[in-house]
Structure formats: structure tokens, C-alpha cells
Amino acid sequence: MSKRTQVVLTKDVSKLGREGDLVEVAPGYARNYLLPYSFAVRATPGILRQVERRREEERQRLIELKQQAQSRKTALETIGRFTIAKQVGENEAIFGTVTTSELAEAIQKATGQEVDRRGITLPDINKIGFYKAEIKLHPEVTATVEIHVVAE
Numbered sequence: 144m145s146k147r148t149q150v151v152l153t154k155d156v157s158k159l160g161r162e163g164d165l166v167e168v169a170p171g172y173a174r175n176y177l178l179p180y181s182f183a184v185r186a187t188p189g190i191l192r193q194v195e196r197r198r199e200e201e202r203q204r205l206i207e208l209k210q211q212a213q214s215r216k217t218a219l220e221t222i223g224r225f226t227i228a229k230q231v232g233e234n235e236a237i238f239g240t241v242t243t244s245e246l247a248e249a250i251q252k253a254t255g256q257e258v259d260r261r262g263i264t265l266p267d268i269n270k271i272g273f274y275k276a277e278i279k280l281h282p283e284v285t286a287t288v289e290i291h292v293v294a295e
Contacts, residue, residue, distance in 0.1 A: 215280050
């Protein structure tokens with residue numbers, strides 16, 4: 144086994160690691176590729192302290208994002224019900240369906256909060272009435288709101 148060199152990646156390198164990772168590589172790989180192309184820097188005590196500080200800042204930022212998502216969830220669930228008007232045919236059947244963008248628009252009007260339509264999960268809505276929808280605000284935070292579909 145040859146001696147391995149420790150480097151800290153400054154950019155994401157496929158099949159090796161992400162930015163800020165401490166990795167052990169062959170000395171030639173570090174000397175001939177990673178270092179000249181600025182994909183990595185040699186691991187020194189100062190660099191390692193810098194990496195730890197960056198990781199801590201990133202962790203704090205992620206905690207802050209989760210707290211913001213929790214407060215948005217509380218705000219959405221306090222309001223609880225959003226009304227969407229649709230054109231209705233016979234037997235209370237609506238024309239078309241309620242889309243995620245329509246719900247996102249209704250939330251925007253009611254609360255002023257921007258909600259990503261891709262994070263909204265709707266049941267099949269084809270009649271007027273009450274339905275439950277889930278809104279994913281963060282990978283760990285999901286809000287449940289009620290939709291009231293009414294005749295236009």
C-alpha cells in the first residue's frame with residue numbers, strides 16, 4: 144500500500160466527494176489532477192478548522208430553514224381552509240380538476256406566502272366539497288390544509 148494524501152475538496156468531484164469533504168487520495172491523483180485544477184487543497188490544521196467552521200455555519204443555516212418551515216406550517220394550519228371556485232355541471236361534478244397551481248395561488252392570496260406547487264399533494268378532486276391536501280414545506284415538515292371546492 145502506498146501512502147495516501149489527505150486533501151479537502153474545494154469543488155464537488157464525482158465519485159470522490161462534495162465540497163468541503165476531507166478525503167484520502169493517492170499522492171499522484173492529488174498532485175497531478177486535484178491540486179492543479181483547484182478541485183482540492185492540502186489538508187492542514189488551519190484548513191481543517193476552516194472546514195469545521197463552514198460545516199457548523201451550514202448546520203445552523205439548515206436548522207434556521209427548518210424553523211422557518213415550521214412557522215409557515217403553523218400559519219397555514221391556523222388558517223386551515225382555502226376556498227377554490229370551479230365551474231360545476233350536473234351532479235355537483237366540476238369541469239376539469241383542481242390543480243396544484245390553483246391551490247398555490249389561493250394560498251398566495253390568503254396568506255401572502257409563496258408555496259411551491261411541486262410540493263403540493265392533492266387527492267383526485269372531481270366534485271364540489273371538502274378535501275385535504277398536503278404541502279411539503281421542507282424535507283421534514285409537511286402541512287395539511289383543507290380545500291373547499293365551491294360552485295363558481
